[in-house]
Amino acid sequence: MRVSIITRAFDRLEYTIQCINGVLYNAGYEDYEHIIVNQGSSDGTKQWLNWIKKMPNKWYEKVRPIHLRYNVGDFGGMKVGFDNSDGELVMQLDNDVYMETENWLEKMVYAFKQVNADTLMANRKGVRQKISYDPRTLFTYKYNSVELRCAKIPNAVACYLVKREIVRDKYKSAKRCRHLTRGDNCWKLLDVFGVHMEGYNPENGSYIQQEKFAFQTKKQFLSKRFIFKHGIRR
Secondary structure (H helix, E strand, O other): OOEEEEEEEOOOHHHHHHHHHHHHHHOOOOOEEEEEEEEOOOOOHHHHHHHHHHOOOOOOOOEEEEEEOOOOHHHHHHHHHHHOOOOOEEEEEOOOEEEOOOOHHHHHHHHHHHHOOOEEEEEEEOOOOOOOOOHHHOEEEEEOOEEEEEEEOOOOOOEEEEEHHHHHHHOOOOOOHHHHOOOOOEEEEEEEEEEEOOOEEOOOOEEOHHHHOHHHHHHHHOOOOOEEOOEEOO
16 A cells, blocks of 8 residues: 655754654655655755755655645645645654654554554654543554554544545545544554654653743744744644
């Protein structure tokens, strides 16, 4: 099954590079494309993406950048990526998530088939908000003689696979990305991990974003006074 990984980027080039490399190093799966929707970044993201595509080797051959003039938001960026993709499965992968588990994409595609999921989310490290699962639905299966576990969740965020037809049909009524993943057949793969890089302390596993960026979060984002070139963040 071909997978289209869609990553939206607005600045934070240092995270985007690590996100791309996490896919490249650890996916363990060949049939994928990695679409980077650059939403008007001004920190060199466009220049770096264009540069890697000009490199004479095939190191980043699966990366495909799409450059927008301005930030169309999470949902708008996801839709742009989806409209330019061709995979049977679509993956949302936030640009501040590093997929650290070896062969993570191969394991996710395999698990997706095992439970016949509509949506399958990877587990996350470095976040306070957990996506809780229903222990009564815990499903264990073998992958190369190793036991992996899946369980049902109410919705998926940040790093998840979803059937192409689900995205296509739900885009008609959805207003946010999380509306694409709600349903009775949404699962989490407990043994595949994505690390949220921003504010994550790998030494003790703590998530310090709230303390580190408290001023930015409270004064700019929540007050809706954070200004982009195209207007006010909603």
